[in-house]
Amino acid sequence: MATLLFYILATITLLSTVLCLTRKNPVHAVLYLVHALFALALLYFLLGAPLLAAWQIILYAGAIMVLFLFVIMLIEPPVAESRTSGRVIHWLIPAILSGSLLACGGALIAMDPAATNAIASYWMTPRDFGRALFVHYGLAVEVISMILLFAAVGAFHLGRRYRPTTKEDVS
Amino acid sequence: MIVPLGHVLILAGLLFVAGLSGVLLRRNLIMILIGVEIMINAVGLVLVGASAYWRSPDGQLFALLLMAVAAAEVTVALALVVYLKRSRGTIDVNRFDGMQG
Known part of the structure; x- marks a missing residue:
């Protein structure tokens, strides 16, 4: 079970990373990177690092990615909101990624907590x-x-x- | 260990190569920084995998220190991006050719 989850999460991580690096829009790239970092946090949990998984989400997917979004908003000229296109391909891939990530997280939570030692031989x-x-x-x-x-x-x-002119103002 | 250490290393290597190709191929400064972040995360995965393999806490501790260093790095780098955008008006790295490299 845990082994299967590892390979699923590895696939999600790689897919999100490749999608992130091929986006034209930096905002989309950052959102795909948040996907990849969430999957990586679940991988940390599977490898026996629950505290590090929590920090990966809080620090990386939370703080650092918000910093990226903040800077992108700061330096990009504001554009009018474009109408959401109804094409399925635009929301299908993110939906599949998010859904599988959610399913993996749910499976991890549903595992018997008393058997966490069975998830990883090393549990810190x-x-x-x-x-x-x-x-x-x-x-x-x-x-x-x-x-x-x-x-x-x-x-x-x-x-x-x-x-x-600051220097002249001071002196 | 739920999977062989080699598989963890393969995944981390693929992530690192993806991030490196992002750094080398993209010209937007923000995308280059995102590539650097992916490379740092690949290294963190290696550290956590090694910690699980040798059953030692050191790998996880170093992954934590790596996260803190990455946070410091990205703070300064993003401040530089904002500074470059203000002073040069662009973040396309091909336009930064003042040193004639």
Whole structure:
């Protein structure tokens, strides 16, 4: 059962990735990438990383993809809403992908929770994860938080409005 | 391990190649960044698969650190995209030929 789910999810991931990279419209590409990341999160769950699966959805499919959408909306000129075409091909493929993803998620939830050890031979609970992270990799957590701080400062610096007259205004 | 490690590696390799071809073939800066994201996720899949294979927590921990680094990278990269759009008026990488490379 779990093995079959793995191959189904692998197919969904590859299909969504290829569709994502061949889209002309960046918004469609980002939405297909969200599909791929959801399938990848379910793969993480199957491989015994439930906490990492949750973070994949929260951090990647949530935060980072919304950041992408935000920037696309920021730099693309606004266009009038085009009328939704009634052609089946336009909604059939996303519908199949979403439906199969939903079915896979439902199958994972429906599996007996007491038998989670049967899903993966290695099953890392959030408790083990936190213990291993903060006992052995405390320094790495500090370094990563510094990197995130530098990235935030750098993004703030780059995102300022460019005003050539600022220096003369100050002096 | 529910599947052989080789199958996980094949899937990750295919994802990585897809992302790399996206980086090399697309000219829209946003699409190039999406290709980089796909490559980073392929590496994360390898880490989680290795963690399940050797029954060690280290792979999953490194996948978490990879996610944080990817978040930092994408923050700066998207800020650069906005900056380029403001200063040059385009995000087509073929137009950035000022260095005559």
